[in-house]
Amino acid sequence: MDISVVIPLYNEAESLPELTEWIRRVMEQHSFSYEIILVDDGSKDTSWQVIMDLKKGNEQITGVKFRRNYGKSAALNVGFAAAQGDVVITMDADLQDSPDEIPALYDRVKNQGADLVSGWKQKRYDPPTKTIPTKLFNSVTRSMSGIHNLHDFNCGLKAYHKDVVKSIEVYGEMHRYIPVLAKWAGFTNIQEQVVQHYPRKYGTTKFGPGRFIKGFLDLLSIFFVGKFSKRPMHFFGPIGVISFMIGFFITFYLICEKLMSIAQGTPYRNVTDQPLFFLSLLAIMIGTQLFLTGFIAELISRNSSERNKYQIERVV
Incomplete structure (x- = not known):
């Protein structure tokens, strides 16, 4: 035809x-x-x-x-x-x-x-x-x-x-x-x-x-x-890793700052009293979730067997 x-x-x-x-x-x-x-x-x-x-x-x-x-x-x-x-x-x-x-x-x-x-x-x-x-x-x-x-x-x-x-x-x-x-x-x-x-x-x-x-x-x-x-981890993974590392280094900086203040005998604030700590914690959580999302997406096929099933009344 x-x-x-x-x-x-x-x-x-x-x-x-x-x-x-x-x-x-x-x-x-x-x-x-x-x-x-x-x-x-x-x-x-x-x-x-x-x-x-x-x-x-x-x-x-x-x-x-x-x-x-x-x-x-x-x-x-x-x-x-x-x-x-x-x-x-x-x-x-x-x-x-x-x-x-x-x-x-x-x-x-x-x-x-x-x-x-x-x-x-x-x-x-x-x-x-x-x-x-x-x-x-x-x-x-x-x-x-x-x-x-x-x-x-x-x-x-x-x-x-x-x-x-x-x-x-x-x-x-x-x-x-x-x-x-x-x-x-x-x-x-x-x-x-x-x-x-x-x-x-x-x-x-x-x-x-x-x-x-x-x-x-x-x-x-x-x-x-x-x-x-075919590679969802390539999308979610880098974003998740970047977010996690940002949060990790901010937390590491705050801890180092506190330890240096203690060593020098100068006044300091607790790490958990600083707003920046909560932002770093949020970044770590988001990064972890994005990484896990990419990992799970690698395990799940994007094709659903139900996606294109339609209720056809009749064919002539």
């Missing part, structure tokens, strides 16, 4: 018929063998019924329905697991991404050797409340990840070699940083392509302002896991 199109959706019943017909038209025009995987992320409208109806007229459509809303990352992760195409295309279900971009994206991956091609919505039809924070996050992500050639990490329209989607795990809000996950997994040929962005035709956006906080926290998680998942 040439292409798998993975589309996560939540309350997008109105746009699905037009979107799937648009995809079908593009695929047949270029003689691609394909499948469309529609992942219903617990929609409360008639999205699932629409998917069932669409499948009757197009056998290339596969529908997956979650029992409740898990989020876009969960939907993508399940879609990636189900994808069988040599190239996997992801796009949003709101008709703001154009299926006409698929042939060029496919060519970049299949024939030009890209591991991942991320779309760049150079001209966006979104309000400033969405575009300005997005630019900030993209800038921070470029700096922290070292992927300097991408302008828009969170564009829903992307193309992947099948090995990429089978090698990464997307959870939480990690869908915003899939290029970073791909890089940490060893896929370094990450490219960008300018894509057309359309105004939303139906409904409203499903993402609130809380996504920015979650996204930033997940970026920190990616940074930590990518660099220290």
Whole structure:
């Protein structure tokens, strides 16, 4: 199979018929063998019924329905697991991404050797409340990840070699940083392509302002896991040792100061009467705890068997 199109959706019943017909038209025009995987992320409208109806007229459509809303990352992760195409295309279900971009994206991956091609919505039809924070996050992500050639990490329209989607795990809000996950997994040929962005035709956006906080926290998680998942002691250990040594030398200094005062017969204060002693004690405790945290983390696998288990109601 040439292409798998993975589309996560939540309350997008109105746009699905037009979107799937648009995809079908593009695929047949270029003689691609394909499948469309529609992942219903617990929609409360008639999205699932629409998917069932669409499948009757197009056998290339596969529908997956979650029992409740898990989020876009969960939907993508399940879609990636189900994808069988040599190239996997992801796009949003709101008709703001154009299926006409698929042939060029496919060519970049299949024939030009890209591991991942991320779309760049150079001209966006979104309000400033969405575009300005997005630019900030993209800038921070470029700096922290070292992927300097991408302008828009969170564009829903992307193309992947099948090995990429089978090698990464997307959870939480990690869908915003899939290029970073791909890089940490060893896929370094990450490219960008300018894509057309359309105004939303139906409904409203499903993402609130809380996504920015979650996204930033997940970026920190990616940074930590990518660099220290196999060696957490290299993160906690140095900080713990430094903190412990600072506390130890402060305590040693206070004790030596008292002993010298006793030897010289000059007035002195008890070590425990000085505020600096309690700061040194705190530093020793924090250092010990950080060191033990790193040691324990070395013994515990970061992969939980329950992380990506979702209650799927049915698959058709």
